[in-house]
Amino acid sequence: MFLELFGGVACLDFANTVDGRATAQPEELLHSYADLSAWSAYAGLIDAGTAARLDHRGTDADLRTAIELREAVFTVFAAVGRGQPVPAAALGRLQTDYAEAMAHARLTPGEIAYGWQFTGDDPRRAWWPVAVSAVRLLTDGPLDRVKACAAEAGCIGLFLDTSKNRSRRWCTMDGCGVDAKIQRQTSRRQAARQA
Numbered sequence: 001m002f003l004e005l006f007g008g009v010a011c012l013d014f015a016n017t018v019d020g021r022a023t024a025q026p027e028e029l030l031h032s033y034a035d036l037s038a039w040s041a042y043a044g045l046i047d048a049g050t051a052a053r054l055d056h057r058g059t060d061a062d063l064r065t066a067i068e069l070r071e072a073v074f075t076v077f078a079a080v081g082r083g084q085p086v087p088a089a090a091l092g093r094l095q096t097d098y099a100e101a102m103a104h105a106r107l108t109p110g111e112i113a114y115g116w117q118f119t120g121d122d123p124r125r126a127w128w129p130v131a132v133s134a135v136r137l138l139t140d141g142p143l144d145r146v147k148a149c150a151a152e153a154g155c156i157g158l159f160l161d162t163s164k165n166r167s168r169r170w171c172t173m174d175g176c177g178v179d180a181k182i183q184r185q186t187s188r189r190q191a192a193r194q195a
């Protein structure tokens with residue numbers, strides 16, 4: 001149902017829940033609050049039991065809030081990836097949503113250190129970890145590894161390029177990577193024919 005999580009970090013994976021943003025037919029993957037909580041569980045941000053409980057409480061308004069956050073995440077990191085100034089409104093939105101999320105987070109002991117955890121059945125819990133992830137990426141980086149898929153068809157999926165020589169260009173090798181390879185071969189064949 002959902003795309004492969006190729007973003008490398010929760011906030012970018014969430015931004016990618018619109019497939020093919022700049023194509024003629026972008027595909028929205030979140031149509032209901034249930035889709036949102038299912039995605040959040042799929043991405044490992046909440047467990048399946050929590051997702052099932054949240055489903056009973058989440059509304060269309062909660063979904064709209066999450067989608068506004070998602071679009072702000074996309075705007076901010078698409079700008080970061082292109083080396084452009086980050087629009088203030090989108091940045092402000094991340095800041096607001098992060099502050100709201102942290103107001104509900106609890107310090108909880110982990111194996112080696114304390115961490116921030118969300119508990120309870122507030123429907124906003126489905127996207128709180130995304131707001132935290134986005135601000136953490138902005139404050140801690142590595143921002144120079146944020147990239148948008150280079151597919152000419154207009155995928156613009158966002159990801160963290162963790163490859164050693166920073167050479168990753170596509171969201172997925174078996175998706176846009178394959179398409180690009182086919183395109184290269186086709187144009188090479190056409191060039192050979194014209195020669």
Ligand SMILES: [Zn+2]
Pocket residue numbers: 149150151155156157170171172175176
């Ligand atoms: Zn792509």
